Amino acid sequence: MTEPGERAQIGLVLGVLGGTGAQGRGLARRFAMAGATVLLGSRDASRAAVVAAGIADTQGRVRGVTNAEAAGADVVFIAVPYEGHAALLTELSEALAGRIVVDCVNPLGFDKRGAFALDVPEGSAAEQAAALLPRSRVCAAFNHIGAQRLLVGHDDIVTDVLVVGDDLVAKDTVIALACAIPGLRGLDGGSLRLARHVEALTAVLIAVNKRYKTHAGMRLTDVDETRRTVDNSVDLIHPSMGDWS
């Protein structure tokens, strides 16, 4: 999907479920800016096409499709409201079989005291996804980047992306994808059972943002990412799902 002579930094096709929401549009924009082809999924493909065409700086790399079509991508990001999370994944479980699924959903409630984490029967949105998608390779990531930071501007987003999951190869792929967006650094945050804490931290960051009138990012200090071995060996250019099984 890239112009002749233009080298895509990311050859994998990325899908976004719930892509017409602010977070989905923002992820699609930044990954398209990084050279990726993005299938922007929505219930209504024609609406998705309109929204995709309206996202700035994508050089035509974002295509509006149905959620089912977006689920056929190499790596599929879930960016739907938590309310629709379980129903959509149940509906798409077949299409998502074998895929790397990156759950970006934060189950949060809001009241006059601010944001708070909702109780999720499975422990977290990502664990709910793993329960509903037993044949998918589920990670949680991109929980802490506000949509505005993704949708606006061309400057680096100086923040770390905590990636949690139990499938190490899938996790390393998501870490490498995060690193493909200027400023972002993907870091291995541990096993999927820690997703609940990664998701819930968003409530704290929302409180910080309100108190300091900002959109805070997060950098872990004293972390030398080269002390992990496999993340630089991940191939983001050539889809190779077969090798990943």
Add this chain to the structure above:
Amino acid sequence: MTEPGERAQIGLVLGVLGGTGAQGRGLARRFAMAGATVLLGSRDASRAAVVAAGIADTQGRVRGVTNAEAAGADVVFIAVPYEGHAALLTELSEALAGRIVVDCVNPLGFDKRGAFALDVPEGSAAEQAAALLPRSRVCAAFNHIGAQRLLVGHDDIVTDVLVVGDDLVAKDTVIALACAIPGLRGLDGGSLRLARHVEALTAVLIAVNKRYKTHAGMRLTDVDETRRTVDNSVDLIHPSMGDWS
């Protein structure tokens, strides 16, 4: 407790409950290095005295006392294992009345997959403290700094200290105390009900530390702390509990 002509940066007397543990010794060391007088509490005052005398770089500012005596300080840090948390606070509830209580306890369990957050009936160690100490001014803070970083070295500790609590003046005092330790920056992380997420994040940081063989700190980016008003107005020199009620 400071030498003639030596200006204490922190005039408040600080207490540490469970001060003979690694985290308690580390906090006592860094606060003493910052000029504070620290009452290092333990069940056994004679043992506390021996431990206090053995902490490096304190210039004699750390005194070993009983937990009950440490509870009489202006600001009291709780650094006991979670197992002994409720019993100790129940025992000291009278002595801690009116005090600023800083709960540093992370209720964590460990298994072969690493650290995980324990279920706390009150939601978090800090909320348990608030329930057991209805007349104290409870915050949670210093949950994410490993004892080794506190106990070893003289370089700045480059990390932010998230402080959560519902008593804004107490919270601002704790934020200012954190800022008194070189490298640390205290930040308002929101209300006490978010303490569970601040405490549980420690399990994620432990996973990061294991994966990257480090002791990671955390910096929130794009946060201009001057956008809060009161933190610089906090008086750390003159105890003034009366004004705080």
